[in-house]
Amino acid sequence: MAAKKKVETCSINSLPDEVLGQILSLFPTKLAAATSVLSKRWRNLLPLVQNLDFDESMVFYPNRASETIGDGGGFLDFVNRTLGLLGDSPIKKFSMKWVSPIDNSQYNHLIRNVLEHGALELDLSSTSIQCIMPEFFFSKTLVKLTLSRGSYDQDSHPPDGVLFPALKTLSLVQVSYGTFGWGDLYDCLLDSCPVLEEVNIFAGDPFDAGGWRKHIWGSTIQRITIFYRFYDLDAHSLVGLDTPRLVYLDYSSYVAEDYQCQLDSLVEARLDLILWKYNDYIPPVDEYYGYDSTKGDAWGDATKLVEAIRNVVTLHLSADSLEVFHCCCESMPEFNNLVTLSFESHEERDWQVLPLLLRKSPNLDTLVLKGLVHKYTKGCGDVCACKRVRKKRKKKISCLLSCGVKVLKVYGYGGSCRELKQMRHFMENLRCLEVVKVQVQVDKQDKKYTDDLMKLLQTASSECKIQFI
Template sequence: MGDSISSLPDEILGKLLSLVPTKVAASTSVLSKRWRNLLSLVDSLSFDESMVVYPNEEEATKGSQRFCDFVDKTLALLHNSPAIKTFSLCHYELQRRIRPSQPSYAMGTFQIWGHFGGTVVEHASIKRLVIATHVPHHIDYYLLLEYFENACQTVRFQAPSLVYLDYSSFVFRKYDVGDLDSLVEARLSLKLWRSTSHYDYDDDYYYDYNGSLCDDDDPSPPIFGDVTCLVAAIRNITTLHLSPDSLEVFHFCCKSMPIFNNLLNLSIESNNQNGWQVMPLLLKSCPNLQTLVFKGLVHKVTNRCGDACACNPQNPSLKNSKKMKKKKKICCLQTCPVKVLEISDYGGCFQEVEQMRHFLGNLKCLETVKVGVVPDNKGKNAEFLRANLMNLPKLSSKCTIQLL
């Protein structure tokens, strides 16, 4: 069997080696002289240390260094490789700085998994870029603060051929993003470094890093990061996916919202831990939006939700209520050109019904509404949910509702 495989053409062997982990592919070079130079024909690289379990911290440190050395040596061997189509890297301690020296080096998909840290990706031919930073749900705030103060704080993207970006990470202080005019689709899962609960109802005061009150007349202190440059760089995309945390990042960490003239599809995830503060501004910035997708309608109620939702804040101050009345204008939904509205994970609770009432009563261009019901509410409850939705008033006479 071994001789039969060795007799295959080099191109075929290169394809076979591309299907296995790079560590396995590299190990074949010791089999014989025939296999020694075949690694240069591999068009898919996959480095993954996440599956390795170390007995203690000392061994983990040594093993981590060996992994880094292996990655460096392998990339050095492949610096003349003609066409790497897929690159996947998963390592917790790696300083992620990718700057290939060969301008002819062609790359289709590039993936990074690791712990939070600055990232630099510079490549003229990358088409698909996936950066997934481990974002723990529960971690001590002061540990995060210490890391934030000491870690590399710049994320740099220079990839003019990029058409797809999937980026998951904490927000950093600075984003240096070059020309992304080729970008078609972006999937962002950005997370703030600290809670924004102090901002939910108190419009007159803000809290700085140390928890000290800042008067409203003073410039609002930043909340660990600035994504203004990143958001501006993706303004030409046609499809945008945002996580629940990303909505709050856009609100707190984006100094100015660009106009997304080409954006046709906007997909938003929602949960009860994050608010919709940026929704009105975001929708107003999408003048040609055709399809609006929500995974869940339940979200955190704040005084800053705006008119994109039907929320009634639980404890707004009298002063703030007066402000809201003075600022009341035409609902942002009434100028939104969306024709297709898709909802998934619909449970039919009061907040969801009221939100659907708000959508149907203000989106004047709606033609199709698709509502996916959570599995627990299918069956007997489905008819009740259907009747509830069908009886809601619709501003658009062309609107049809489908319960999925």
């Protein structure tokens, strides 16, 4: 009879403190703090939790009026008690989300306490107004700061002109500011973070300007992401990007009236610029905002912005951006460094600017299309297969014939007659093609569609290959 194997069991309490600390870090801070009353073994483990996440909605219970009505003191007391259990232990990331009003003095002391623990990341989210005092808002260790959905006031200049000497990432999400004399928190953050590398602005509420002053500056900033959809034309009068070391730009907004940009080092750009005619909210005349939509469908001028990105290596354009390039640019620069051009298609947006854009990109190697169906116009005939046949007129030579694109990628291929015709047009005229990569729509993944595309090889170069991705 075979001997029974001895099964070794291991209690969670027998694990090393460092391992238990990592486990607690995976739980909401409320639960992690509650473990301190479980047993003597768990009583001193909270200081090992370096990521603290406080959410007022998780601490209070909506059906208990005594806990939810007031000035937020109950929530603040819980946060302070938890911080007290940490002792002198360092904090890696501190996140706090709340809605109840909190006394500014207590709030500032709380933030000071967190930063004195050597926090690397600070994430504050609140719909209430907070006044941040500079003597409390200072840290030599903070690397990442996120402020969300609140109004942040400041009434004096920071000590020594510097708030965060180590801050590299600043994110502002639907934030507004008050101004008192010398300036506001937005100006202060850009001026007093000497090693700032990344700025993220999100102001998606069309009725709230929020987020920024339409101007970002800094000699160390390398990455910028902007999403700004405020409906006021006056708020889009001028956009400034004074960032000579910027390498990556992701910009989504209505087209501005003018731009002032210094983007000498830009490598990659993602643009989602929208014509104001697609803003259904704007009436003919608005007495409150003072704008008049009768200025025309092509209000705005993106010429300086397009000129500023002329050195990019990779360019991504939304379907709306294609129309802005066509309607709101007085001239098109030479994109001599452009290697990869990616753009989206939409059945209600046209391709009119593409012939000019391709001619201005002599070193283009890869062309990426997200969809093929677009709005028909006479101007896109150079690159489009849906052009009408004109009798008694000499056929116009397609700009694709002189285009050096070697790789064509198509996403969202649906297999319609129009799409197949457009694919044939590309493969017949892009004479340098080596590889065509196609992603077929999930509901169109039928052998018929792949067979139709494979037949197109007969019209392309003998060296061209089709790959399905």
